[in-house]
Amino acid sequence: MEFRFDITKIFKENISRIGNSLLPNGFIASDRRCALDTTAYVAEIINTVGQASAAAQGLNHPVTTSDRLRNSDDQVIYLMTENNGRSGLVLGLLKIGRKSLYVFDQNGDTRHVNAPCVLDFYIHELRQRAGLGKVLFEYMLEQENFTPEELAIDRPSEKLLSFLRKHYGLSTKIPQMNNFVIFDGFFGSQKSAR
Numbered sequence: 001m002e003f004r005f006d007i008t009k010i011f012k013e014n015i016s017r018i019g020n021s022l023l024p025n026g027f028i029a030s031d032r033r034c035a036l037d038t039t040a041y042v043a044e045i046i047n048t049v050g051q052a053s054a055a056a057q058g059l060n061h062p063v064t065t066s067d068r069l070r071n072s073d074d075q076v077i078y079l080m081t082e083n084n085g086r087s088g089l090v091l092g093l094l095k096i097g098r099k100s101l102y103v104f105d106q107n108g109d110t111r112h113v114n115a116p117c118v119l120d121f122y123i124h125e126l127r128q129r130a131g132l133g134k135v136l137f138e139y140m141l142e143q144e145n146f147t148p149e150e151l152a153i154d155r156p157s158e159k160l161l162s163f164l165r166k167h168y169g170l171s172t173k174i175p176q177m178n179n180f181v182i183f184d185g186f187f188g189s190q191k192s193a194r
């Protein structure tokens with residue numbers, strides 16, 4: 001995915017962590033003007049990739065927008081980019097965040113959890129099934145110190161369910177009444193408040 005500006009000036013690493021400042025982790029703006037311009041560019045990128053993700057999932061509205069990220073205290077986007085020797089490419093994104101959820105445990109009892117959630121995940125169509133999703137997901141797990149089983153997944157697509165089964169052996173779901181999917185091991189591995 002290309003943009004009308006040079007994204008290699010904004011993203012120095014292949015994966016960047018972006019919080020509500022809309023500036024990539026470690027980005028040092030030379031002055032206020034530069035910070036404002038960069039924020040506007042990152043907002044445009046997030047909105048464009050968010051739209052592409054929604055289209056890929058057949059959603060009418062994007063789950064990921066720059067406004068939502070800006071207004072959130074704990075949502076984080078991991079953005080994957082590639083320096084192609086020109087103005088750079090955006091390859092995909094992974095959005096996570098904590099949610100207060102009521103979920104059923106294995107016995108069907110309701111539990112209140114503050115769980116880390118996978119909220120949006122997208123790799124560009126031309127680059128899917130080449131291992132990039134795994135690289136992005138692994139990076140997020142390492143940075144956040146999460147295990148795959150402690151994550152709640154918001155409305156996973158069949159592709160994401162297949163991804164989680166293939167790479168992490170997550171296949172046994174604990175049935176829920178909401179849109180979140182949790183897997184066997186969720187309650188054993190969680191560090192979340194209950």
Ligand code: ACO
Nearest residue numbers: 120121122123128129130131132133134156157162163166
């Ligand atoms: N059909 C079925 N399974 C798929 C597909 C597909 N078209 N694409 C990826 N997968 C799964 C499979 O398990 C695949 O293994 P296989 O090729 O041996 O069958 C595995 O993912 C491949 O792993 P990666 O190459 O590391 O994954 P990829 O880079 O393709 O990223 C992702 C996975 C993010 C799900 C990507 O396919 C994608 O963007 N899909 C479209 C958008 C989407 O469905 N996002 C998840 C929405 S739900 C949510 O975000 C909470």
